[in-house]
Amino acid sequence: MTKDYYKTLGVEKGTSIEDIRKAFKKLARKYHPDVNPNDKKAEEKFKELAEAYDILSDAKKRKQYDRFGSSSFKGGPSSYTYQYTPSGEANFDLGDIFGDIFGGMGGGVRSRKTRRNYGTDFSGFPEKGKDLHFTISLGFIEAAKGCEKTIRLSNETAFKVKIPEGVETGARIRLSGKGEPGINGGGPGDLYIEPRVEPHHFFRKVGSHIELDVPITIEEALEGSKIKVPTLDGPVELTLQPGSQSGQRLRLKGKGITNLQTKMKGDQYLILQIYIPPKLDGKTIYQIKMLLKDKLSDPRKKFWE
Numbered sequence: 001m002t003k004d005y006y007k008t009l010g011v012e013k014g015t016s017i018e019d020i021r022k023a024f025k026k027l028a029r030k031y032h033p034d035v036n037p038n039d040k041k042a043e044e045k046f047k048e049l050a051e052a053y054d055i056l057s058d059a060k061k062r063k064q065y066d067r068f069g070s071s072s073f074k075g076g077p078s079s080y081t082y083q084y085t086p087s088g089e090a091n092f093d094l095g096d097i098f099g100d101i102f103g104g105m106g107g108g109v110r111s112r113k114t115r116r117n118y119g120t121d122f123s124g125f126p127e128k129g130k131d132l133h134f135t136i137s138l139g140f141i142e143a144a145k146g147c148e149k150t151i152r153l154s155n156e157t158a159f160k161v162k163i164p165e166g167v168e169t170g171a172r173i174r175l176s177g178k179g180e181p182g183i184n185g186g187g188p189g190d191l192y193i194e195p196r197v198e199p200h201h202f203f204r205k206v207g208s209h210i211e212l213d214v215p216i217t218i219e220e221a222l223e224g225s226k227i228k229v230p231t232l233d234g235p236v237e238l239t240l241q242p243g244s245q246s247g248q249r250l251r252l253k254g255k256g257i258t259n260l261q262t263k264m265k266g267d268q269y270l271i272l273q274i275y276i277p278p279k280l281d282g283k284t285i286y287q288i289k290m291l292l293k294d295k296l297s298d299p300r301k302k303f304w305e
């Protein structure tokens with residue numbers, strides 16, 4: 001039969017831990033066996049209070065109780081065991097509460113040979129193992145295209161991990177059952193791989209797309225040309241039209257990165273940058289000006305129109 005721990009302590013579901021503590025202190029003072037020697041009913045009542053307090057004062061146990069009831073603890077209420085012997089140790093600490101209860105009754109907590117310590121024993125309850133977290137460094141290309149990595153945990157366990165294409169910093173890859181082993185028959189925890197992607201020296205990731213600055217010569221910009229540009233899949237040939245401009249964006253469809261959610265590939269954008277030699281002699285500059293003098297106009301004219 002499911003036990004109502006909230007009713008046992010006289011509190012409502014949702015009551016704060018502090019109010020649960022206060023309710024237990026008040027009732028424990030009334031029913032504690034040291035206050036009621038040789039009173040079996042008081043002893044049983046106190047054990048019920050101790051059981052309820054142990055569950056409701058622990059956030060994890062309380063959450064489990066709220067979801068599954070008292071039967072979820074070690075096979076049910078009938079197997080909820082207590083350890084109390086004249087020289088025994090309680091399985092959870094009520095010393096500070098008893099100090100508050102008995103502290104004002106002349107001499108602090110009472111200690112006599114027949115005094116009993118009451119607690120609950122959860123030592124056999126199955127517990128899931130702890131989750132583990134492992135940070136792994138990935139190159140830009142490795143993360144974009146996916147790869148297989150061998151990782152070694154602190155306990156010397158080593159195994160291979162498949163990194164999906166399109167993974168990025170901040171993502172978590174869950175490996176079920178690869179964490180620490182469980183306790184008392186509980187299942188193992190999980191292992192979370194947390195990638196840290198290193199930047200590339202010329203590719204830039206923008207969502208599922210890739211950007212690349214492409215320097216071109218003045219001659220290529222004026223006349224047009226065929227040039228090779230890098231992509232994740234290797235070099236491709238690009239046709240430049242005559243009169244290409246700095247800052248012009250060209251798209252290579254489907255040459256970006258796979259989106260982890262949609263599984264769709266992004267695009268690669270090429271941003272043209274006309275390369276001007278940093279040092280030209282005066283004669284060369286003059287010749288260029290003469291060649292273009294009838295073609296040049298104020299490129300900032302639109303600002304003032």
